[in-house]
Amino acid sequence: MKDTQEDIASLAVIEQFLAESGGAAVTEGAAAADWHAEALPEGHKSGFVAVIGRPNVGKSTLVNALVGRKIAIVSPKPQTTRQRIRGILTAPDYQMIFVDTPGIHTKPGHRLNELMIEQAIAAIPNADVILFVVDVAVAPREEDAHIAQLLQAKAQKRPVVFALNKMDQLDLEQAQTHIERYWALLPDYADSIPISALKGTNLELLREHLLKFLPEGPRYYPSDQITDQTEHQIAAELIREAMLRFTHQEVPHAAAVYVEDYHERENDVLYVSATIWVERESQKPIVIGKQGQRLKQIGSAARVELERFIGGKVYLELWVKVQPEWRDREGRLRELGF
Numbered sequence: 001m002k003d004t005q006e007d008i009a010s011l012a013v014i015e016q017f018l019a020e021s022g023g024a025a026v027t028e029g030a031a032a033a034d035w036h037a038e039a040l041p042e043g044h045k046s047g048f049v050a051v052i053g054r055p056n057v058g059k060s061t062l063v064n065a066l067v068g069r070k071i072a073i074v075s076p077k078p079q080t081t082r083q084r085i086r087g088i089l090t091a092p093d094y095q096m097i098f099v100d101t102p103g104i105h106t107k108p109g110h111r112l113n114e115l116m117i118e119q120a121i122a123a124i125p126n127a128d129v130i131l132f133v134v135d136v137a138v139a140p141r142e143e144d145a146h147i148a149q150l151l152q153a154k155a156q157k158r159p160v161v162f163a164l165n166k167m168d169q170l171d172l173e174q175a176q177t178h179i180e181r182y183w184a185l186l187p188d189y190a191d192s193i194p195i196s197a198l199k200g201t202n203l204e205l206l207r208e209h210l211l212k213f214l215p216e217g218p219r220y221y222p223s224d225q226i227t228d229q230t231e232h233q234i235a236a237e238l239i240r241e242a243m244l245r246f247t248h249q250e251v252p253h254a255a256a257v258y259v260e261d262y263h264e265r266e267n268d269v270l271y272v273s274a275t276i277w278v279e280r281e282s283q284k285p286i287v288i289g290k291q292g293q294r295l296k297q298i299g300s301a302a303r304v305e306l307e308r309f310i311g312g313k314v315y316l317e318l319w320v321k322v323q324p325e326w327r328d329r330e331g332r333l334r335e336l337g338f
């Protein structure tokens with residue numbers, strides 16, 4: 001129930017942003033083949049903002065809200081994001097590319113988790129600005145301190161901006177003691193903005209502050225492109241998001257989604273067939289549910305989201321298969337795009 005309400009709230013933020021910006025994040029159909037030859041205003045800025053933080057602090061929620069479209073999946077369970085994803089915000093005088101990353105933590109366990117952390121760390125030296133997202137509702141944890149050390153070592157001269165997220169969860173006085181402890185982890189931070197990614201508080205301010213740190217530069221992507229993921233990848237992610245919502249305990253972490261088939265049928269319906277991998281035979285009935293009820297729930301939630309994303313009808317077929325130890329097998333991980 002809780003995450004359903006949160007989902008609705010974060011969609012409201014996105015819709016509000018689109019209304020306020022006149023839909024600047026998505027100028028449908030505007031990009032011509034020679035988009036890179038478009039004249040840009042003098043002083044046009046562009047660059048990459050790496051969004052870094054421990055699991056579950058709200059990085060993906062924030063990237064979606066900043067871009068104004070849902071391009072990254074979100075869930076109350078930690079380690080939701082598994083790969084680096086770009087979210088592209090194009091305005092008349094700038095293009096800001098947010099790099100959403102998997103949450104950095106200190107107990108990798110499986111090869112999958114090691115690869116996730118490597119992906120996040122690799123984003124640091126490739127960014128113009130680093131947005132260090134922290135959860136001010138709680139005091140800093142060991143992982144926040146670990147990330148601050150990583151930033152000190154790898155960010156070099158790049159500015160690090162604190163995004164003090166989840167400000168909606170406590171009053172200012174309470175927040176102040178936590179905030180001071182976060183600042184103490186990285187005394188050289190360049191800027192710090194209290195925000196709520198979920199409620200949309202201070203996001204315009206955050207965009208303005210980030211823009212100060214971006215260099216002058218071209219558009220790297222056409223103005224109507226909002227992410228670097230293919231529709232095929234987005235379909236897999238939205239199925240995984242639905243699976244995260246309807247399964248619990250160890251199952252969400254032991255599951256992956258592999259899209260087997262993705263093509264447009266004659267009647268304009270997109271046909272998607274995907275397999276949910278689990279690690280053990282005992283996990284299969286948990287994903288399928290009694291008389292296939294849970295798999296149906298997962299499928300219909302994913303279909304609604306995918307239809308919203310592509311703006312058309314989708315026919316979705318889901319299968320469940322045991323893929324032993326896929327989290328530690330290089331070949332399987334490569335099939336999933338790692």
Ligand SMILES: Nc1nc2c(ncn2[C@@H]2O[C@H](COP(=O)(O)OP(=O)(O)OP(=O)(O)O)[C@@H](O)[C@H]2O)c(=O)[nH]1
Binds near residue numbers: 079080195
């Ligand atoms: N109250 C509150 N909840 C938030 C806020 N931002 C995100 N959340 C919630 O925090 C949870 C985690 O959000 P995500 O965006 O998936 O977090 P993440 O940092 O991307 O997590 P990983 O991908 O696992 O690293 C979700 O339940 C969000 O709804 C916020 O500003 N306020």
Ligand SMILES: [Mg+2]
Binds near residue numbers: 103
């Ligand atoms: Mg995430």
